[in-house]
Amino acid sequence: MIQFDNVSKRYPNGFEALRHIDLTIEQGEFVAIIGLSGAGKSTLIRTINRMHDISGGTLAVDGINVMDLHGRSLRAFRRRIGMIFQSFNLITRTTVLKNVLTAFVPDLPWWRAVLGIFTRAEKTRALEALDKVGILDKAFVRADQLSGGQQQRVALARTLAQNPQIILADEPVASLDPVTAKQVMDDFLRINRELKITVLLNIHHVDLALQYATRVVGIRAGEIVYDGPAGQVDQAALDAIYQGKQEEPS
Template sequence: MIVFDHVSKTYPNGYQALKDINLTIEQGEFVAIIGLSGAGKSTLIRTINRMHDITDGTLTVDGVNVMELKGARLRQFRRNIGMIFQSFNLVTRTTVIKNVLTSRVPELPFWRALLGAYPKKDKLEALEALDKVGILDKAFVRADQLSGGQQQRVALARTLAQNPKIILADEPVASLDPVTAKQVMDDFRRINREMNISVLINIHHVDLALQYADRVIGIKAGEVVYDGPASEVNEAVLAEVYGGQFEAGV
């Protein structure tokens, strides 16, 4: 369970990205976060794994106060939270399976990490993760030979190899064509349902948010202006979230 209790975030330059956020996200939910660029969507999800620190309020994950974590405890906490970016963040000059195996590096003895000597168990788990996203046949292909959609699936497999409880995705399909974007969203939804992993996706494509998510959170100027079932999002809600620009967000 993720709980935002009167959470705010102000950057050093004085910009307030989040304003008094109160949210509770249960384990296994599929949540889409929508809003204009600069509304605070990315900041919201990045506070969950402490990529950004909050400045007011309390943020807890499974009862743990995120802001109290330091050092080894923070690193271990982050192992339970996968993060996927728009830009894939792959090492493109190496193979797909080696990219997936990088998720295991924090748990390896130094000499194994240095030599890339991964245990057989880790290799099998990496192959299983690739199989779950439908690209097992690409395991020994260089990442730079894959399409954008395939590269995002590698990023998702790398995250699955962490055995996370939560997956955070920051615009994961923004750079993909519509057909490929739906294929990747299919992967997210299947993993969410089959593995009971909480999925929080910051997404510009409202049509995909409504098609795939169970719950939609609309953010405007750092404030939550809608939080409810995807099935109840209508033009009035979109007008509230996007203002006069809501058609551009659909």
């Protein structure tokens, strides 16, 4: 369970990115966060794994106050939370398999990490993760030879290899064409349903949010203005979120 209790986030320049956020996400949910650019979607996602610290209120994951975590405990906590970015964050000059194997690096002895030595069990887990997203046949292909959709699937496989309870995705399909975006969203949905992993993503494709998520959270100017089932999002809800300036799906 992820629980925000009156959470706020103010940046050093005084900009208040989040205000009075009260939000509870149960294990296994598929939640899409929508809103205009600058509304606070990415900030909200990134507070969950402490990429951004909150300024006020309480944020807890499975009853653990994330602001109480430091050093080793924070690193261990982050291992339970996978993070997917728009830019994929792959090592493009090496193979797909080696990219997925980097998921294990934080847990390796320093000498294995430096030499790139992985056990058979680790390699098997990496290959299984690639199989789950349908690109096992690309394991020994260099990452820079893949399409954008395939690269995002490698990033997803890398996250799956760390066996997360939660996957956070920050605009994961923003740079993909519509057909490829749907394929990647299919992967998220299948992983959510089959592995019962909580998926929380922010997305500017409203149509994809309504099609794939079971729940939609709408943010405007750092505040939640809609929270409900995706199937109940109507024009009034979209007007509240976008103030009549709905972003066009790309």
